[in-house]
Amino acid sequence: MPEKIERILKNISFEPFDAIVFRNVAKDFDALSITGSFNLGGRWNLKESFGAIYTSLKKEVALAELERSVSRRGLALADLGPREMVRLKVSLKKVLNLTDPAILKDLALNRQELTEEGWKKTQKLANSIWKAKLEGVLAPSAAANGVNLVIYPDNKHQDSTFIEQDRMILRLK
Amino acid sequence: MKTIHRSLVIEPNAGLKRLLQSSLDPSNTWISSECHTEALLKKIMQIQPDLILVDASAADTNTFELTETIQQLNKLSANVMVLAGQIFQKPEDLIKTVTGIIRNFPQKQLSDSTISSLYSQLGLSQDSFAQILRVSPRTLARWLAGTAKPSPSHRDRIEKVKLFYRKISKLLRPDGIRKYLFAYNENLDRKRPFDLLVAQDFDSVLADLAALEEGVYA
Numbered sequence: 001m002p003e004k005i006e007r008i009l010k011n012i013s014f015e016p017f018d019a020i021v022f023r024n025v026a027k028d029f030d031a032l033s034i035t036g037s038f039n040l041g042g043r044w045n046l047k048e049s050f051g052a053i054y055t056s057l058k059k060e061v062a063l064a065e066l067e068r069s070v071s072r073r074g075l076a077l078a079d080l081g082p083r084e085m086v087r088l089k090v091s092l093k094k095v096l097n098l099t100d101p102a103i104l105k106d107l108a109l110n111r112q113e114l115t116e117e118g119w120k121k122t123q124k125l126a127n128s129i130w131k132a133k134l135e136g137v138l139a140p141s142a143a144a145n146g147v148n149l150v151i152y153p154d155n156k157h158q159d160s161t162f163i164e165q166d167r168m169i170l171r172l173k
Numbered sequence: 174m175k176t177i178h179r180s181l182v183i184e185p186n187a188g189l190k191r192l193l194q195s196s197l198d199p200s201n202t203w204i205s206s207e208c209h210t211e212a213l214l215k216k217i218m219q220i221q222p223d224l225i226l227v228d229a230s231a232a233d234t235n236t237f238e239l240t241e242t243i244q245q246l247n248k249l250s251a252n253v254m255v256l257a258g259q260i261f262q263k264p265e266d267l268i269k270t271v272t273g274i275i276r277n278f279p280q281k282q283l284s285d286s287t288i289s290s291l292y293s294q295l296g297l298s299q300d301s302f303a304q305i306l307r308v309s310p311r312t313l314a315r316w317l318a319g320t321a322k323p324s325p326s327h328r329d330r331i332e333k334v335k336l337f338y339r340k341i342s343k344l345l346r347p348d349g350i351r352k353y354l355f356a357y358n359e360n361l362d363r364k365r366p367f368d369l370l371v372a373q374d375f376d377s378v379l380a381d382l383a384a385l386e387e388g389v390y391a
Contacts, residue, residue, distance in 0.1 A: 024388040026344055028215070036387030039380035040360060043390050054390040065390045072391050073381070074356020079349025081342075119391075141390075148390060 005128040008106055009096070014134065017095040020087050020165060021055035021149050022062040027082035031164045034153055043119050044126045044137060044150040052126075053151040053162070059085055061146030063170070068143035077172040087165040090149065092135040093157040099138055099147055115142040126150075135160055178223040180275050181205060183213065183242075189228065189264055196268050202275060210242045221339050223252065223287075224278050226271055230258035252278075289317055291334055294342065296351030305370045306330050333375050340382045360384065360391070 023031055034051025041047030042054060056062035062085060067077055097103055098114060113121050122139075129137050129152075136151040151162055180202045184190045193204050203220050207213045217225070227242075254274065261267040292302035303313040306327060315321035323331060341350055354367040358381065361369060366378045 026386040029386055033387050036380070036383035036385070037389045040384035040389060042384065052389075054388060062388075066388060069385065069389070069391050072359040073353060073385070074358060075345070075349055075352060079345055079352055081344050081346055081349075143390070150390075 005107060005125060006132060009128060009132045009134075012096070012103060012106060014094040015097055017090060017092045017136065017138070017149065019057065019090060019149075021057055021090050022059045023053065023055045023086045023088055024062050024066045024083055024170065025086055027084050027169070029084075031086040031088060031167065032153070032162065041119070041123070043122050043142060044139065044148075045130070045152075046123050046127055049127070050130050050152060050154055053088075053153060055088060055090075055149045055151065056141065057147045057149060061141050061144045061148065064144035064146070065141060065148070066170075080172055083170045083172065084167040085170050086167040088162050089165045090151065090162045092151070092160045092162070094134050094155075095136045095138055095149070096129055096134050097138045099140060111140055115140055130155065178278060179203075179220060180224040180226065180278070181217060181220055181222040182271060182275075183208065183225065183227045185228065186258075189258070189267065192264055192268050193271060196272055197275065208242060213242050223335075224275065225253045226274060227253065227255045228258040228267070229255050230260075287335065288313075288323075288331065291331070291338055294338060294347070294350070295334075295354065296347070297354070301367070305334060305367075307371075307373070330373075334370075337370070337375060337379065337382075340379060340386075344382060344385055 025031055025033075032053060034053060037045050037054065038048060038051035042052060044054070045052035054065070056065060066080075066083070070077060070080060098107075098109075104110060107125075109121075109125075126137070133155045134152065135155045135157060136149055139148055139150065140146075141148050153162075156162075178201065180197075182193055182197070182202065182204045183206075184193055184204055185206050185208050187206065190204055190206050197204065203216075203222070205213065205216055207216060256267070256270070258267050261270065292299060295302070297305075299313055299317075300310050303310045306313065307330065308327065312321065316323055341353065345353055354370075355365055357363045357365055360381050361377055366381070369375075369378050
């Protein structure tokens with residue numbers, strides 16, 4: 001299965017990606033860190049294999065992802081200490097767009113499989129994407145109706161950039 | 174003697190700062206000449222010191238600003254000591270006093286306020302806290318009463334709990350800390366962080382906190 005995906009990925013056309021994206025982090029925390037994702041793993045990266053920067057195209061989606069993440073820990077947003085929403089200016093050369101129905105068809109996947117409760121399928125796919133040296137993946141959010149951009153800094157092309165633009169304190173209820 | 178806690182010395186006088194730098198262990202002691210409240214608080218958040226020593230006597234110190242800073246510092250969990258440096262006749266005497274305070278600080282800390290403040294800040298009962306430290310509630314009670322001291326291996330465990338507290342207190346409000354410890358956590362195979370700490374699996378719990386800090390998506 002992974003070999004098959006890797007073969008398919010070789011023949012898919014990848015898109016450049018330029019936009020402002022949103023990342024929620026604890027106050028004063030490094031917005032480009034991948035230590036936490038590397039140590040724990042996440043929906044789109046494998047624990048202790050490679051790290052990822054998790055971002056969303058919309059602020060509301062980044063907030064919904066935060067809410068989902070705290071509820072998995074038995075917490076509510078009101079339990080959190082100070083957090084910030086960081087805007088990152090991203091310019092990547094090779095991104096796999098998993099919101100494109102044609103690409104999903106090529107990979108014999110459907111949207112639901114990318115947002116279901118377990119991470120097995122997405123992590124396996126992420127491993128193939130990372131091995132194919134792609135810089136990131138656009139994928140539907142499992143927390144809200146929106147799109148996330150997951151960046152793999154290990155695969156950054158020399159002309160690609162992702163830099164912190166600014167940050168603002170999140171008001172959590 | 175190497176200390177196990179982190180200290181920050183605020184010394185606005187450039188000459189004394191240089192002398193302190195050559196006398197103190199740079200791996201766990203930071204010396205700052207910064208007196209501006211905002212910049213200093215930022216530094217403190219980065220270092221997360223257990224002890225802050227402030228020399229309030231330097232001629233170039235803005236007393237009003239320093240007073241404001243100290244008022245802010247008092248809201249933090251670190252211990253703050255303010256020195257009146259002018260009472261020392263020679264700079265060497267001030268250096269000797271500062272190094273002495275830093276050297277003698279951990280022993281005193283571990284036998285009283287750190288332990289008692291740690292378990293209450295984590296929202297734990299003494300029995301639950303004793304479970305994490307792998308001692309009997311009676312031993313813990315003796316430490317708290319000051320009639321016995323933790324052994325080096327127990328001190329290491331206390332340091333791990335301190336590290337855990339440092340991390341979690343930045344991420345969650347006080348009520349949330351207890352809630353986190355006792356909730357079944359889907360990122361940790363539906364185990365409770367408290368049970369993992371009792372099993373001495375601090376790494377898994379710290380990894381989960383690092384992911385929360387970073388905003389990793391589930």
